[in-house]
Amino acid sequence: MAGKSFSDEDFACPVCYEIFTEPVVLLCSHTICKACLTHSWEEKGFRECPICRKISLIADPPCNLALKNLCEAFLKERSQRSSQGPEIRCNLHNELLKLFCLVDQQPICVVCRDSNKHQTHSCRTADEAAVDLKEELRRKLKPLLEKLKVFEDFLQKCTETAEHTKFQAEKTEKEIKEDFSKLHQFLQQEEAARIAVLRAENEQKGQMLKKKIEEMNREILCLTATIRSVTEQIQADHISFLQRYKATLKRTQCNLKDPETLSGALIDVAKHLGNLKFRVWEKMKDMVKYNPVTMDPNTAHSSLYVSHDLSSMRLNSVQQACPANPERFSFYQVLLSSEVFGPGCHYWDVEVGKCEEWALGVCTESAHRGERFLESGVWRVWYCSGVYRADSPEKRYVTLRVKQRIQRVRVLLDWSGGQLLFIDPLTNKQLHSFTHSFTERVYATFANGSSSHFLRILPLRACLILKDSSTV
DSSP, rough: OOOOOOOOOGGBTTTTBBBOEEEETTSHHHHEEHHHHHHHHHSSSSOTTTTTTOOOOOOOOOOHHHHHHHHHHHHHHHHHHHHSSSOOOOTTTTOOOOOOEEETTTEHHHHHHHHHTTTTTTEEEEHHHHHHHHHHHHHHHHHHHHHHHHHHHHHHHHHHHHHHHHHHHHHHHHHHHHHHHHHHHHHHHHHHHHHHHHHHHHHHHHHHHHHHHHHHHHHHHHHHHHHHHHHHHHHSSHHHHHTTTTHHHHHHHHOOOOOOOOSOOOOHHHHHEEEEEEEEHHHHTTOOOOSSSOOGGGOOOEEEEOOTSSSSSOOOOOOOOOOOOSOOOOOSEEEEEEEESSSSSEEEEEEEOOOEEEEEEEETOOOOOOTGGSSSSEEEEEETTTTEEESSOOOOOOOOOOOOOOOOEEEEEETTTTTTEEEETTEEEEEEEEEEEOOEEEEEEEEEEEOSSSSOOOOBBBOOOOOGGGOO
């Protein structure tokens, strides 16, 4: 087929106009697809050539093998041409670009190869060069695909983080509103109570003044009547005046005492308004708690549940869907405080109660949040299977001698003095101590292996201290 260029029409069946499939030849020399001939004969009910209408005496015409081979070769060549793309010719010599110059990294024709420009260059056939270069590009494509996977994974994490952030914002807003609702309720109740006291005082003093006013009105009426009677006698004729003089004189003798000055009749404004805000604030301290340490839920392992006030935590029975942010613990079931502690003394009390497994301590800011956590700057005391132990970067699994089960633990950090103490605040006995020259700031660490009992940071008792403003 290399000597002549064939087209689809040269190998088309005269019935279906497609490239011959299983061509058979009739006695009249016409060639037709076997399927087309069978369909024609079945439709007409007798055997005739669909082209010239001559009756075929052969029920099973022979296959035209030569034509079949030619059709298959034509289809194969067409398929190859299709896969290789269009024939591109050299712009200089109008020859097919069948070679590839390895030096100039470009396809060339045979004439270009023999020219001065490419005569000394190494060349390969275009097909071979394409196969090798495609394989090279596949190798170079692999890191790009891996990089794409990294970016797609990171995008997924960003999307999950955005959703989690939205959930956090909505939940936090709800809890803020609930806390302020409680404060509003307290203030409203306090306002109502104080107004009720004010109104009761107003009612009591109003009744007292009303009683006094009524008494004064009666005395005034009595005196007015006496004065009117005496005045009438004075204005009477002399004989009548003298006849009633003794009785009139007697009426002028008044034994009424002067009214006493009213004391305590006014509203005690100072009692109601004096330091009002301070006294309400002082009363509010009984309902407001202060925790010296706050648990940071963004560091909590996904198996931990943290209470809404961030003061207690326990193991969750169901793994939570949390973003894999770098602050979060991915291996150990641990969380950190939101506060970071530096120079000075700090302490916090933790109620461990009936927790079956727990751990308390501190870790450096740079401590690893994965599998190497315990090896990267952690000092802690922990309880498991009835045994108390201590870990530090210098030594791990130190068994502690504790006679009775601990209910509370006080963690006392003297960062500047290089000491970390663990004390039972109920008995004031020391459980363990670490000595270390701290150079990094540290977080408080918390771990709880119990799903039925909370590990809880105990609040400090609020105490108001008054100072002279001149000393501030």
